[in-house]
Amino acid sequence: MLVAIPAALAALVHVYIFVIESLRFTDPATMRTFGVRSHEDAEIMRPWAFNQGFYNLFLAIVTVVGLVLHATDHQEAGTALVASATASMLAAAVVLIAGDRSKARAASVQGLFPMLTLLALVTVGW
Secondary structure: OOOHHHHHHHHHHHHHHHHHHHHOOOOHHHHHHHOOOOHHHHHHHHHHHHHHHHHHHHHHHHHHHHHHHHHOOOHHHHHHHHHHHHHHHHHHHHHHHHHOHHHHHHHHHHHHHHHHHHHHHHHOOO
């Protein structure tokens, strides 16, 4: 449970990120979230955001598949998938804040649950 709960929450956060980046990028609230000032700018950035959103969705899917595998007879494969997906999520959060300190809040939202997952895996195991 110490691994599964934050891993599931990490997946949910990344599904949410997929939704705002890939499906709702030109929505005014989403534009404010990303600091996009005009619909013209949003339209220019939309292909990038669409792709980035799917990247986040794929990380969420790999995490969920890992959780499912771990709950079956494939615990080692499940652990490997959860660890690699959440490590990628955390690494992306570190890159986000390293590139722009003003993105600390977004990086913490993106990286908190993956970090808790990895800490649980390292300290107590599954």
